[in-house]
């Protein structure tokens with residue numbers, strides 16, 4: 001599963017687990033994008049996003065995290081990652097999990113046609129995005145649709161909540177919240193959890 005994961009939230013984790021079960025995957029590899037060229041906002045350092053993704057997934061034996069894109073220089077293109085995985089994992093069938101918003105933009109990605117030949121793309125439903133638009137681009141035949149319990153959680157809302165001092169508990173894993181506060185991410189002070197959070 002590819003993503004910016006700035007930060008990783010329960011919408012990502014539920015989507016990954018649903019894909020694992022429904023598609024019958026042995027493993028879901030989370031691939032934090034090193035330099036996501038289509039994100040409009042200033043993205044948190046790749047190392048911090050990578051570590052939060054590790055913290056969020058560590059307890060699940062079916063989940064792992066790849067450094068492939070974090071360690072690659074320049075803008076991040078999924079096609080490069082899929083070429084690399086195809087070369088390394090010759091006997092493995094590859095699926096690329098994305099949410100509805102990402103898949104609706106896939107034709108703007110670098111070498112999108114090749115990317116779709118290298119892996120089967122799995123598009124998860126996401127509140128606020130209508131996957132029927134895939135029909136307009138002749139993509140329904142080439143993309144596997146995945147029904148995910150609707151979670152209207154986004155990283156941008158989580159970042160805004162941190163910055164405004166509003167709760168993020170139950171939207172992101174506790175470990176990710178603690179890491180973000182410890183490192184002063186998203187407008188937090190860098191002094192760890194607030195007293196109210198520690199009591200909770």
Ligand SMILES: Nc1ncnc2c1ncn2[C@@H]1O[C@H](COP(=O)(O)OP(=O)(O)OP(=O)(O)O)[C@@H](O)[C@H]1O
Pocket residue numbers: 002003004005006011012015097098099100101102103124125126127148151152153154155156157
């Ligand atoms: N709540 C959700 N339900 C289903 N899919 C999701 C959800 N949140 C994110 N995704 C999918 O996960 C992938 C990675 O998402 P990303 O890291 O950009 O998070 P985001 O919440 O969309 O971030 P931002 O709000 O900063 O744009 C994308 O393919 C996205 O569509």
Ligand SMILES: O=C(O)c1ccc[n+]([C@@H]2O[C@H](COP(=O)([O-])O)[C@@H](O)[C@H]2O)c1
Pocket residue numbers: 001002003004005031033036038039076077078079098102108109110
């Ligand atoms: O390859 C591309 O050109 C490309 C353009 C935009 C997004 N992607 C990938 O799509 C995934 C979801 O992207 P995002 O921006 O929603 O986090 C992530 O793995 C990105 O690297 C890939």
